[in-house]
Amino acid sequence: MDFQLSEEQTLIRNMVHEFVEQHVRPMADEIDRNHRFPEESIAPMAELGLFGFNLPEQYGGSGIDSVAYAVASEEMAKVSASHAMIMGSQCTLTTPILVKYASDEIKERIIPKMIAGEALGCFCLTEPGAGCDAASQRTSAVRQGDSYVLNGSKMWITNAPQSKIFIVFAMTDFNKGVKGISAFLVERGAPGAEGLSTGHPEEKMGMGASHTTEVVLKNVVVPAANRLGAEGQGFKIAMETLDGGRGGGAAMATGLAQAALDSTVAYTKERVQFGRPIAANQGVQWMIADMATRIECARLMTHRAAAAKDSGLPCTKESAMAKLYATETAMYVTEKAVQLHGGLGYTRAFAVERLMREAKLTEIFEGTSEIQRIVIAGQVLR
Numbered sequence: 380m381d382f383q384l385s386e387e388q389t390l391i392r393n394m395v396h397e398f399v400e401q402h403v404r405p406m407a408d409e410i411d412r413n414h415r416f417p418e419e420s421i422a423p424m425a426e427l428g429l430f431g432f433n434l435p436e437q438y439g440g441s442g443i444d445s446v447a448y449a450v451a452s453e454e455m456a457k458v459s460a461s462h463a464m465i466m467g468s469q470c471t472l473t474t475p476i477l478v479k480y481a482s483d484e485i486k487e488r489i490i491p492k493m494i495a496g497e498a499l500g501c502f503c504l505t506e507p508g509a510g511c512d513a514a515s516q517r518t519s520a521v522r523q524g525d526s527y528v529l530n531g532s533k534m535w536i537t538n539a540p541q542s543k544i545f546i547v548f549a550m551t552d553f554n555k556g557v558k559g560i561s562a563f564l565v566e567r568g569a570p571g572a573e574g575l576s577t578g579h580p581e582e583k584m585g586m587g588a589s590h591t592t593e594v595v596l597k598n599v600v601v602p603a604a605n606r607l608g609a610e611g612q613g614f615k616i617a618m619e620t621l622d623g624g625r626g627g628g629a630a631m632a633t634g635l636a637q638a639a640l641d642s643t644v645a646y647t648k649e650r651v652q653f654g655r656p657i658a659a660n661q662g663v664q665w666m667i668a669d670m671a672t673r674i675e676c677a678r679l680m681t682h683r684a685a686a687a688k689d690s691g692l693p694c695t696k697e698s699a700m701a702k703l704y705a706t707e708t709a710m711y712v713t714e715k716a717v718q719l720h721g722g723l724g725y726t727r728a729f730a731v732e733r734l735m736r737e738a739k740l741t742e743i744f745e746g747t748s749e750i751q752r753i754v755i756a757g758q759v760l761r
């Protein structure tokens with residue numbers, strides 16, 4: 380058992396660290412406050428290969444593993460979780476589906492553009508009536524000759540306003556329940572896709588620079604060749620994709636927590652009350668010890684889930700446990716960090732207030748904490 384990062388994973392961590400410190404940190408607060416999508420980050424992220432994780436080299440991907448992705452996502456989230464969200468929607472929720480289920484023609488045409496950052500993608504599963512209960516899809520896909528006609532609406536879709544590539548889950552047979560869900564590729568701008576539209580970004584508590592909107596499909600016609608996998612395979616595709624996505628969410632949460640701890644360590648060593656740094660108080664030290672211990676544990680669980688995925692081992696339980704533990708750790712640590720920054724923690728003087736707002740999302744998206752517990756219990760009690 381090796382607990383060290385490989386040379387390649389260390390290089391990636393250092394590369395992302397340098398990128399976020401130089402390019403992202405100067406804008407991190409501004410883009411969050413103004414709810415501004417960081418358009419200027421997309422090309423440099425693509426140049427660094429940050430949209431090519433886990434993708435075959437034949438399409439221009441890096442072939443780099445999920446542990447490296449987790450390391451990159453953690454580094455990114457330390458500075459801007461919105462950037463980590465943008466990368467995650469592309470790398471863990473969209474391109475993997477195309478690699479596994481799209482035709483060769485689609486892969487050759489689209490994946491290189493996604494890796495180059497010329498086409499962003501989004502994962503359209505959630506609907507107004509299908510949140511935690513993702514199987515309750517109401518969007519329909521009706522076969523007409525060599526095409527399908529899609530109607531319905533999705534909500535909370537990350538990257539939707541900026542996306543050209545939409546992975547849409549829809550019912551091809553309402554009588555079959557969960558086995559009636561299928562997955563489709565909808566390309567914005569393609570003939571027949573005129574009825575696809577995206578709404579205004581939601582006014583969220585945090586992650587302001589990652590846009591989340593409704594996606595409406597009105598008589599959107601896609602060629603049958605755009606169906607991803609077989610009819611009825613959609614729910615399985617969504618769930619296996621989320622197994623991978625959850626590892627990214629866990630890594631993002633670990634990064635948020637680490638950034639909050641780093642800020643807290645520096646602040647409590649410097650802030651003097653009662654004639655000594657507040658870090659000299661045992662009560663404060665114990666809080667910091669608990670924060671640091673939980674972060675180590677979250678990171679280990681995240682890397683273990685990613686390593687299991689890379690080895691082709693089942694990782695449903697491991698990913699769900701990592702996501703649950705890391706995201707609850709992010710909330711625990713960021714809340715303590717705000718507390719230990721005192722009044723300043725409640726202002727925008729330090730990033731900890733933003734980190735706390737960002738951490739809350741990680742307990743909700745890609746399956747809430749309650750859903751992770753349902754998944755884990757299902758695996759443990761089998």
Ligand SMILES: Cc1cc2nc3c(=O)[nH]c(=O)nc-3n(C[C@H](O)[C@H](O)[C@H](O)COP(=O)(O)OP(=O)(O)OC[C@H]3O[C@@H](n4cnc5c(N)ncnc54)[C@H](O)[C@@H]3O)c2cc1C
Nearest residue numbers: 502503504505510511535536537591743744745746747749
């Ligand atoms: C910023 C953001 C980005 C997102 N990005 C995407 C995206 O890119 N693509 C996408 O498809 N979706 C996305 N989502 C949607 C997200 O996955 C859902 O919000 C989430 O699955 C919860 O669904 P819901 O909001 O409808 O909550 P609900 O399902 O209404 O749940 C409300 C509460 O009830 C609890 N609950 C529900 N059922 C149970 C149960 N059986 N037992 C115990 N507790 C239960 C939940 O855990 C939660 O606490 C995003 C959401 C947000 C906020």
